[in-house]
Amino acid sequence: MFDATADFKKIVLTELPLIDVRAPIEYEKGAFLNSVNLPIMNDEERRLVGICYKEKGNEEAVNLGNKLISGSLKDQRIKDWTDFLAKHPQALIYCFRGGQRSRISQKWIYEATGQPTLRLDGGYKAFRNFLIDALAPDNISSSPLVLTGYTGSGKTDLLLEFDATVDLEGLANHRGSSFGNQVNTQPTQINFENNLAYRVIQHSSKAYKYMLLEDEGRNIGRSYIPKELHAYFKLGELVLVHVDFDIRLENIFDEYVIKSQLEYEKASMEGCGLDKWASVISNSLAKIKKRLGGECYARASKAFEDALLSQKNTGDLTLHMVWAGILLKEYYDPMYKYQIDNKRENIVFEGNTAEVREYLNEKSSLYL
Template sequence: MDMSNLIKNITDDYEKIVLNKIPLIDVRAPIEFIKGSFLNAVNLPLMNDEERHLVGTCYKEKGSEEAVKLGHQLVSGKTRQERIDAWASHLNIYPNSIIYCFRGGLRSSISQQWIYETTGKEVTKLHGGYKAFRNYLIDHLVPPEQIVPLVLGGLTGCGKTVLLKKLDNSIDLEGLANHRGSSFGRYVTPQPTQIDFENNLAYALIRHKHRGYSKLLLEDESVNIGKCIIPKPLYAYFRTGNLILLDIPFEERLINTHNEYVIESQEEYLNEFGDLGLSNWFEYISGSMSRIKKRLGGDLYNRVIDCLQFAYQKQLESGDATAHKNWIEILLKEYYDPMYDYQIQTTTRKILFKGNTNEVLEYLATTQI
């Protein structure tokens, strides 16, 4: 490819990137990447945070020409080669990757040029960069036309998320938010930034629309999923969906909740923190309990926290986590279940169907939802 043709190796086919899950190389500085990026993007910066800061200061004080000159001085020699090697290594694995900076301007053009000059690899640049792609995704954070939302509801522990994952025409909002959607729902790994959550949600909506479904199945969520907020127009659209209720026996719900919030959650903490994992898990659960103390009321809070402390101490002594079912049972029966029952009794949304997992799946299949 002639150097003069590099400028032609550019794309603005954002939909293709979303649908084909095309890998992306983000050459912005790490501080920019952390604030928000895209699925399938890896941060391989042209300049690190300090270099970017120095160049930005130079631009403000001395203008564009001097800033570009400083940038080339800072990223030269061994540093320049290390950046190129990182890009080339990624392209060896993902040769169809697309490169971008903030506006699709100088940084991505320089990176594109250096890659070709040094390795002969031809990499496509994203037209408009991060800003244009982000705006494209924002434009798709609106109620999808001619697609009817259906909301999967049910008491805590009935397995709504598990059921959703079995269906191609669903979007797992909790999965996108990396949160279980309750006061105790935080994972060890952090939630995405609000920008990343919105970008990921836009990806999911675009892919769902492309599949041609007339219905969109979602879990019954509040506007906040942990710290992630569902955009208002979409949340209002989701709330127009009629309900399908998942209903399973209490004992199964208790087992599911114990497995998810105790067994699996403790395993996450142990994998992340080693010997401190169990104590860190207990600190998080007890802290979460304190945050809903007013809603629980003093008497219920005291009984639940006493049961939690007893179960934790017993687990430390014997290694047996079974006693944690006691405080979970109290919370389900005396807090979560009454609250959800009230919400269902007062809802204005139509309940289309209620049944266990197999019955709901059969209903969805036979009604071509």
């Protein structure tokens, strides 16, 4: 009745719900997709039990835990678990090593309901190691096929048309450039890796010949791709999409101004809005000041300030095209030209969006 499972692959492929009974401070550092934190001990209770364990041993620590979590408090925590299990009867329980906390949770649930639950054998640590192993290049069967192109080429939107894509920017919750911050914060590094591993395992299960990816640096905002995995992605064949400057500028304007402002406006109840968006853009400009050069930075900053003032006075956003155009033409394009020229020998196909779409469609339909 207190069984455990180590079928981690099944958990990933079916995205089974998980009950994490660790303390909130542990959960916040890293957890798993589809998990919910319903702790058996809160942070303070865990701290006290930990001190007792170090000073007096396991038996006394367990006794203290039972004393701290008793009566109505124990009843409430059992109710939290059973309410979740009523909605998600296949849910599994885990703690850090699959030991006492998850076993005690299983016991209490069984005593309250008569229903057995499964726990993760080895807990968080064992499942986390399984996911880390999944990101090792030797364990990935498909070959990386990497879409590259100048900023504003619509690479992400194009790749999202195909099931064989692994959306690195989506997993990192970042647009992948100096101005790519989203309203919602990025995941912790551990959660980014865990979620990436989920996607890689699910991709591998479908036996695609190619894994479609966007050309990314190792860092996507504050998230970073594991070193060996990033090196593996860099060995992939490259597909170069060509998009006219005017269209790319429209795309940047739409994404970094119109859509981004809407995101901040929707979050205005949390103290965001236009001023918050403007602060983020201004800070992003300041971060690349040295790379822009003093003169270019001054022009871009002035253009941004003029556009923001115009928007506040008239509601017209079009002047934002000016600073976006400066960045695109004088910062991003030279940088990407240099990078693409250095990768020229790895390019297996290039064309406009329609031509690249057709090529990727053919490649994404191939299986091992």
